[in-house]
Amino acid sequence: MLTFTIRRLILSIPTLILISFVIFMLLQLAPGDPMAQVPLTVPPEVKQQMREALGLGEPVLVQYAKWLRQVFLLEPAVFIDWLTRDTLLLGWLPDTSLYNGDLRVISWQTRSPVMEIVMQRIPQTLWVVGLAYVVGILIAIPVGIYSAYRQYSVFDQAGTFVTMIGFSIPPFFTGPLLIVIFSVQLGWFPSIYDTTHVVNDWDSFMVQLSQMIMPVMVLALQITAQFSRYMRASMLDNLGQDYVRTARAKGLREAIVVNVHVLRNSMIPVVTVIALGVPAIFGGAIITENVFKVNGIGQLLITSLFANDLPMVMTLTFIFAALIVLFNLVADVLYGLLDPRIRYD
């Protein structure tokens, strides 16, 4: 298992480099110039220097190599420095100061390091989308279990119908619909997510809760639809197996048969699917973030795309790709760990 994990980790490096190369080359085709806003009175040689300050004005392959160095060497160095300097977790370690002041990946919009902006945006995304993921899974698993146990019952039929609806109604429709109903007509929840809101007492916590409910519910509907289907299918596969009959025959109570024996075996594929869906937490909520004006990474990607901020787009897309590769690996390893029948070696 360990050798398999290590082999896959090493194999994922060329994959990531290839993906980043593809994205980089794609972005090279983009029209637009970061110097377009600079006044015409600025002499060309100054413009050239400004270009170089942004890491431009060199052959494409050199730019790509520099980008690789920035992302794989400089940014981790900055991150480790930050960990040992400012965080509680590793703050007791001596300051590492690995970062030597070289040029980091610079955003064309704000002229500040891309990763700093990303780090500012990640908490909002994680809170809203991550919470939706947890809520969705918590709803989906019991629903899946019960509709498989009572297959073709009214509950199962209704569950299947709701699942289908969750699959079919896109978030850019449910979002505005919820806003009209709950913000405009009923006035229960704010329609815009206020990121600057600080939670410091019970009242502000309730405000935070009420502004999170709608985006979380929109996302949770889709997540529930997806996972309750997997859960149901997986439970159905296991309920017909011989060991279930054995467990019943030896006199175990039905609750134990279903909730312990069958559930544990049915969770194996579901857990891996849950792991595979984690990258979507970061990337897939672009539309929901846009509808509710949550300034997370999805919204950052959209704004930087429209503002032609290529380093930002490049880095964000690469982060999404890296997460997908990582969680594919996690899913494979989990599958091997949970199911003793599967051996990779």
Next chain:
Amino acid sequence: MTEPVPASPTAIDALADDGPEAPPRSKWRDVWEQFTRHKGAVAGGAFLLFITLAVIFGPWLWTLDPQELDIRNKDLRPIYVGLWNGDAAISWAHPFGTDNLGRDMLAQMISGGRASLAVGWAAMLLSVLIGTAIGVTAGFFRRLDGLLMRLTDLFLSLPILPLLLVAVTLFRQPLRANFGPEGGMFILIVTVIGITSWMPTARIVRGDVLALKEREFVLAARSIGTTSWKIILRHLLPNVLSPIMVSATLGLATAIITESALSFLGVGFPSDYPTWGKMLADAVARMVDFPERVILPGVAISLTVLSVNYLGDGLRDALDPRLRGR
């Protein structure tokens, strides 16, 4: 010692079959019967057929031009609003109302549906074509298998929606210049959806082909000198048709949603060219006063996708021989 009972002639008569009791049944009739037993699938198929016919023949039945501005009749509500709101501005000339420039909503819904469904069908066909080609090649030719499957894995680990957005923003200008604003966007959107959604089809087809090509009928075909190309066309493709059809329906649903999502985010078709996603996105700003402008296209998208999903569900059950006949 008992006498052996002489076999009664009537028993032998009873055992003998003088012919099959029922006429032979073809596979597709079985499939059809199983399919019609799934009520949701039948309803879904019927609705999809209805909406497809409506957007194809609608412009002949409802002859108003969706682009015609009629500023005197702007902001009309749909006629059903009159049921509970007697003061609402409604007109029988515009049953779904008009938008803020006086364009007829029904005509826009028809032409928007045309665009959405055309993109959906075209993108689905493209992705099924690529997926089948890659899947069959990878499954049949062992030497290409590793390479093609690594390619599939690579595509699967690309973040699709961000890349779609990047591709559409980057290639919009050159394609518009070459094929006109609408044609260029159509080609672009269909292509990017097609080349980012073929991977599931390819994987399923490859798996099936790998199993099928070890079967005796392929060996028999090969032993009488059939070329690989003929084996693929005559023996393999008909056998992998059912998983392809199922993944095609799912592909149609995804393509329609993806196109609407792109339009919603503002990177889809030009603003004077309605699609359902575009109409929904444009109406969100005035949703409080005119909720129907969000609800009509939204319901249209959702119902279409819902019916396609039910159709796919029914097809999967009907085409699976293990489920059929139960």
